[in-house]
Amino acid sequence: MHLPEIDKYAHLKSIFHSWEPRAKLVSFLFLIITISLLHNLISACAGLVLAVVLVFLSGIPFRFVFKSLTWLFLFVLLFFVIMPLTVPGRILFKVGFITCSQEGFNIALLIALRAISIGLLVFPMIGTMEFHKTLKALSRLKIPNRLIQMIMFTYRYLFVFIEEYRRMTIATQARLFKRRTNLSTLRITGNLISMLFIRGFERTQCIYDAMVSRGYKGNLEIIDESKLCCKDFLKSSLIIMAALLLNFSKFVF
Amino acid sequence: MREVIKITNLEYVYPDGTHALRGINLNILEGESVGLIGPNGAGKSTLLLHLNGILRQKGRVEIDGLNLEEGNLDKIRNKVGFVFQDPQNQLFMPTVFDDVAFGPINMKLAKERVKEVVYEALKEVDMLYSIKRVSHHLSFGEKKKISIATVLSMSPQILILDEPSANLDPAARRHLIDFLKRLSITKIIAGHDLELILELCERSILLDKGKVVADGNTQIILSDSLLMQEHNLEVPSCLKADFQKKIEERVSL
Ligand SMILES: Nc1ncnc2c1ncn2[C@@H]1O[C@H](COP(=O)(O)OP(=O)(O)O)[C@@H](O)[C@H]1O
Ligand SMILES: [Mg+2]
Numbered sequence: 305m306h307l308p309e310i311d312k313y314a315h316l317k318s319i320f321h322s323w324e325p326r327a328k329l330v331s332f333l334f335l336i337i338t339i340s341l342l343h344n345l346i347s348a349c350a351g352l353v354l355a356v357v358l359v360f361l362s363g364i365p366f367r368f369v370f371k372s373l374t375w376l377f378l379f380v381l382l383f384f385v386i387m388p389l390t391v392p393g394r395i396l397f398k399v400g401f402i403t404c405s406q407e408g409f410n411i412a413l414l415i416a417l418r419a420i421s422i423g424l425l426v427f428p429m430i431g432t433m434e435f436h437k438t439l440k441a442l443s444r445l446k447i448p449n450r451l452i453q454m455i456m457f458t459y460r461y462l463f464v465f466i467e468e469y470r471r472m473t474i475a476t477q478a479r480l481f482k483r484r485t486n487l488s489t490l491r492i493t494g495n496l497i498s499m500l501f502i503r504g505f506e507r508t509q510c511i512y513d514a515m516v517s518r519g520y521k522g523n524l525e526i527i528d529e530s531k532l533c534c535k536d537f538l539k540s541s542l543i544i545m546a547a548l549l550l551n552f553s554k555f556v557f
Numbered sequence: 558m559r560e561v562i563k564i565t566n567l568e569y570v571y572p573d574g575t576h577a578l579r580g581i582n583l584n585i586l587e588g589e590s591v592g593l594i595g596p597n598g599a600g601k602s603t604l605l606l607h608l609n610g611i612l613r614q615k616g617r618v619e620i621d622g623l624n625l626e627e628g629n630l631d632k633i634r635n636k637v638g639f640v641f642q643d644p645q646n647q648l649f650m651p652t653v654f655d656d657v658a659f660g661p662i663n664m665k666l667a668k669e670r671v672k673e674v675v676y677e678a679l680k681e682v683d684m685l686y687s688i689k690r691v692s693h694h695l696s697f698g699e700k701k702k703i704s705i706a707t708v709l710s711m712s713p714q715i716l717i718l719d720e721p722s723a724n725l726d727p728a729a730r731r732h733l734i735d736f737l738k739r740l741s742i743t744k745i746i747a748g749h750d751l752e753l754i755l756e757l758c759e760r761s762i763l764l765d766k767g768k769v770v771a772d773g774n775t776q777i778i779l780s781d782s783l784l785m786q787e788h789n790l791e792v793p794s795c796l797k798a799d800f801q802k803k804i805e806e807r808v809s810l
Contacts, residue, residue, distance in 0.1 A: 332590050434691065436651030456651065464645055510646040513611050517639040519631065519663030520705065526650075527658055527668060 310372075310426075311435045316365040320432040324536040331543040332429035338547040339421050345410065347553040348417035354546060355424040356460035369427050376423045380416040387412035405464035437461055440528040453524050461507070468503060472496055558586040561743055562608065569603055569767075577603040581616070583744065587714075592754030592775055592781060593747035595666075596789040602642070604764065605717050608628040608745070610639040620713060635664055638708030642719045644700035646691040653684070653703055656692055660711040671773035678710035679703075682736065689802035697731030705736075713742065720748040751779055751793045763788060807810035 314321070320328065339351045359369055360554075369378045388396065393407030399470060436456075442450045483489055558607040562585040569575045569578040577600045585591055587608045593601050600682070603766055609673045609710060618625040620633045620796040652658040661671045677728065679685045695703065708716065714733065721737075730753070737744065737757055754761060754775060761778050763771035765788045771778050778784065780796040 356692065434651075436655070436691070439651065460649060460651060460693065507646060510641060510643065511649050513606070514639070514641050514647050515649060515659075517609050517611060517634055517637075518660040519634055520659075521663070525662050526655055527662065527671060550564065 311429055311432055311433065311438075312368065313362075313364045314434045316363045316432070317537065318361060320358075320362045322535075323539050324430070324530050324532050325437045326430060326445055326530070327432055327532060327536040327540045328433075329438070329441050329445065329539040332425055335452050335543055335547040336422050336425055336429075338427070338551050339418055342418060342550065342554070343414070345414060345417070347550055348414055348421070351421045351550050352417050352424075354550070355421040358428045358454055361397060362432050364427050364431050371422065372427075373420070373423045376419060380419050384409070384413040385440050387415075393465060436449075437530070440526050441530070444528055449523055456524075457511075464507070465500070465504065468556045469496075472499065525557045536540060558587070560584050561587045561621050562745075563619040565616075565617045567604070567607060567618065569600075569607070569612060570613050571603075577615075577767055578607075581767075581769055583762065583769065583772070585745065588677035588743055589690045589760060590739065590746070590758040591756035591766060593745060594749070594751065594754060594761055594778075594790065597786075599764045600767040601764055602719055603767075605719055605745065605747055607641070608715070608717055609634050609639055611639075620636040633710050635711060635713045638711055638713030640704050640708055640716070640718045640721065644697070644704040644721060646699055647704040647707060650692060653679070653690050653692055653695075656703060657706050657710045660707060664711060669725045674710045674712070676762075678706040682706045683732075697727055700730075701725060701729065701733065702736075715743045715745070716740065718744070718746045718748075720750075721746060722748065722750040749790075751790070752795060755779055755793060755796070763779055763790075 314394065335465070339355075339536060342348045343349055356470070388404035388408035389402065390407050392413055393405035396404045396406045396409060398404070401518030439452055439456050441457075473496070476496065483493075485519075562583065564583040567578055567581040568576075570576050589806075593604070595601055600663070603612065610618075610625050613717055618733070621636055623629045625633060644769065650657050650659055654675060657675045658671050662672050665806075666674065675688070676685065679688055682705055684699065684702050684706060686720055687699060689759055690704065693701070704795060705718075721733060725733060734753055734756055737746075744757070748754065755773060758775050760773065760781075761771075761775040762769055763778055763784070770788065771781075771784060776796070780792055781790050783790050795809055
């Protein structure tokens, strides 16, 4: 199973890696929101180009990015099938009684451009720092503590969970279990999954005990040392300027 | 010598009806190292979980003169450091630093002081080099050492270790033993690693079916082959050899 390590390339060096997490998050969020509100194909194209450039500058390999975005691409492809068929407008071409509209195609294209740009931007945004730094930054940006804890523990124990699942499947295979499409496979898989849940539940109890015995009372404070400096503001203003330019480009085109 | 732990008539029944503790009476003196031995399911872990108030039902537990009750829990948890068996559950924070700082932060130490105690604790277990590492990438032995550091950073008066040497390789185990030997606070060590207990603890308590069946000098208890057999334990081989030697001496006389 593929481990969802978004911060796999956090150890590289780039202008995004050295950027203070809070400034980086806020500026990228601003850019992402701007792109998601673009209504103009040319601006959206420019947005995509910008996103590609930013990924390039981050030094994260495109192969990794594309592999992680496979699902997004498939999802976007769906729109190219649905939209031209359902949105009425100028007819692009006709096959039998099926008509494809130009308007539908344009909408699909717009959605695709925006979605892919945003998908790409996630990498220079949070792929350029270790995930805990993202969490610490979010925490300092006053995101509710409960939410931070939820994300943090989910991320922390996802790996343990996957590891446990892997070990259990190996254990079944060691006892000559082969996956087939029959009822017994279904039953055994069902058992595996329920075991996983029971173990997960027990583990949660143990973790909670460990937390309580070290003084946990529901609130999680984390010490974060990151400091903002001039360079961070400079980088942020560049990104925010780019976002504003994209937004105003609709008056030009 | 002062009594730091005083347990009277402690009973515990799990929600599913398992009668895990049946009337435990114990006193532990300041500075003592006590081994807690017994077969699987004897109730060792259950007993330990009472010492910082994670479990509470019937009977009386006094820690350093404080009765275990709601109002005293914070103070007691600062005094008692609990190292759980599975370091995976003990290390729930994203990085080593965050994990070791978790207790001190909850104790409301000032930020600078927190950093100091984290450094000290990590230095003590020889793991300072890992301070910035992500917990789930460490080896098992390293995780175990960090687990100990997470409670040392709270400077406890009493250290509780549940099966500390489980799954450790011989070198890591030796390291752990040497480290614990140097540590002069009150220690309670539960487990099946009888040779470790023999090396570290003057006194041992044998628990079976929720009752104390023997309490006294470790060497005497562990070399009592009848007693050990009766409770599904085995005399450690080093003691067997001792015994053998004594017999040979007698024969030669
Ligand atoms: N969460 C639980 N729910 C029900 N029974 C439990 C639970 N934890 C332990 N027990 C039972 O309580 C008894 C004592 O367990 P434990 O204290 O873990 O023993 P030890 O640590 O000596 O191996 C065992 O019979 C065990 O099955
Ligand atoms: Mg146990």
